[in-house]
Amino acid sequence: MEALLSQAEQLPGLVAASRSPAVRSWDPATVSRALGWARAFRHLHRHLRDAGPGLREAAERSLRRRGLHGGLGQLGRSPSLLSFALLENRALPSPARGRLLRILLLPSGGGEEELLLPLSARRKAAAQLLPACEGPADRAQAQLLLSRLREEEEGSGLAFLDRLPCGPALYKAVASALLEPGGESEAQAVLLPWLLRRGGGARLEAFCRLLPAARLASLCARHPGLLGPYFGLLAAWGGRLAHDPLLGEWRSTHPEVTWSELRERIRLLSQEPEPLASAIREHIRKLKGQDGDFEAPGLSVWTDLLIDLERPDVEKPGRDHSQFVTETWSERDLSSP
Incomplete structure (x- = not known):
C-alpha cells in the first residue's frame, strides 16, 4: 500500500x-x-x-x-x-x-x-463547450450539446440552454444538433421549444440571420415546426421592401433586408422535396393575393418572387423527403413571429 x-x-x-x-x-x-x-x-x-x-x-x-x-x-x-x-x-x-x-x-x-467524473465539472464544461468547438467540429459540438441535454432532469433542458451565453456559438450548436441523427427527442422536447418560445421573435430572427440559407432550408425539411415561423419571418422581411421604379429594383430602408437575400431564401425553400416545395409556392400565392393579386412585375414583391420561381433555370425539387414534412401549415403557423 x-x-x-x-x-x-x-x-x-x-x-x-x-x-x-x-x-x-x-x-x-x-x-x-x-x-x-x-x-x-x-x-x-x-x-x-x-x-x-x-x-x-x-x-x-x-x-x-x-x-x-x-x-x-x-x-x-x-x-x-x-x-x-x-x-x-x-x-x-x-x-x-x-x-x-x-x-x-x-x-x-x-x-x-x-x-x-464530477457532475459539477461536466456542467462547467458544457458552458465552455460552445466557443471551444468551432468550424469543422460542428458535429462534435452537436453531440456534446445533445449529451449534456440528456444528462439534465426532465423539464430542465430549457433552463440549461437559458444559462448558456446566447450568441452565434450557441445558435450554431443548436442548428447542428437539430440535424444530428438520433437527436429527434431533444429537438422536440428542448431545442425547438427554446428557439420558438413565445416572445422569442428576436432569438429566432438572430438564429435565421446567422445561419446560411441552405442550412435553414434543410432544417425546415427536417423539422416542419420550424417552417411556419421561418416563413412568417420572411413574410415580415418582404413587407419592408418597396419597389424603386427609377432603378427597377426592390429596396428597403432596413439595410439588413435585401431583395437578393429574400429571393435566395425563398428559392432554396422551394427546391426542397415535396410537399414543402409546393407549400412554399402556395403560400406565396396567398400573400400575392392579399397584396392585390397583381400580375405585372414591380407592384408586389410576392408577384415578383413567383415570377422568379417560375423561371426555367430555377431548380425543381428532387427526391422525396415527405417523411420529414408530415405537418400541415395553418394560418397560425404562418403568422409573423
Missing part, C-alpha cells in the same frame, strides 16, 4: 501544474494522462474508504505526511480538483481544452467510469 500512497504525493503537484502557465505546452494526450491519474487516485480512495478502520487511519496519516493535508477526502476529489483547475486555466491550448471537454461530457467507459 505504501507504494500506492507514494504515488499520491504527485496529486498536489499535478493540480498546481494544471493551474499554472505550464499548461501552455500541454497537448490532448497530456490532458488524457492527467485525468487518468486523477481517476486512479479516485479508485485508490474508494479502495481505502471501504477498508477496515485501522487501514483507513494509517492511510490518512501517511497521506498527510506526504503533503495531502486533506487526507482521503482530497484523494477522492482528485477528478474535481484537476477538472476545475484546467477548465479555469485560460492558458490551456484549444486542442487540449477540446480533449478535456470531450472526456468530461462524453466519457468513453460509461457506468462506473462516468460516475468518477
Whole structure:
C-alpha cells in the first residue's frame, strides 16, 4: 500500500501544474494522462474508504505526511480538483481544452467510469463547450450539446440552454444538433421549444440571420415546426421592401433586408422535396393575393418572387423527403413571429 500512497504525493503537484502557465505546452494526450491519474487516485480512495478502520487511519496519516493535508477526502476529489483547475486555466491550448471537454461530457467507459467524473465539472464544461468547438467540429459540438441535454432532469433542458451565453456559438450548436441523427427527442422536447418560445421573435430572427440559407432550408425539411415561423419571418422581411421604379429594383430602408437575400431564401425553400416545395409556392400565392393579386412585375414583391420561381433555370425539387414534412401549415403557423 505504501507504494500506492507514494504515488499520491504527485496529486498536489499535478493540480498546481494544471493551474499554472505550464499548461501552455500541454497537448490532448497530456490532458488524457492527467485525468487518468486523477481517476486512479479516485479508485485508490474508494479502495481505502471501504477498508477496515485501522487501514483507513494509517492511510490518512501517511497521506498527510506526504503533503495531502486533506487526507482521503482530497484523494477522492482528485477528478474535481484537476477538472476545475484546467477548465479555469485560460492558458490551456484549444486542442487540449477540446480533449478535456470531450472526456468530461462524453466519457468513453460509461457506468462506473462516468460516475468518477464530477457532475459539477461536466456542467462547467458544457458552458465552455460552445466557443471551444468551432468550424469543422460542428458535429462534435452537436453531440456534446445533445449529451449534456440528456444528462439534465426532465423539464430542465430549457433552463440549461437559458444559462448558456446566447450568441452565434450557441445558435450554431443548436442548428447542428437539430440535424444530428438520433437527436429527434431533444429537438422536440428542448431545442425547438427554446428557439420558438413565445416572445422569442428576436432569438429566432438572430438564429435565421446567422445561419446560411441552405442550412435553414434543410432544417425546415427536417423539422416542419420550424417552417411556419421561418416563413412568417420572411413574410415580415418582404413587407419592408418597396419597389424603386427609377432603378427597377426592390429596396428597403432596413439595410439588413435585401431583395437578393429574400429571393435566395425563398428559392432554396422551394427546391426542397415535396410537399414543402409546393407549400412554399402556395403560400406565396396567398400573400400575392392579399397584396392585390397583381400580375405585372414591380407592384408586389410576392408577384415578383413567383415570377422568379417560375423561371426555367430555377431548380425543381428532387427526391422525396415527405417523411420529414408530415405537418400541415395553418394560418397560425404562418403568422409573423
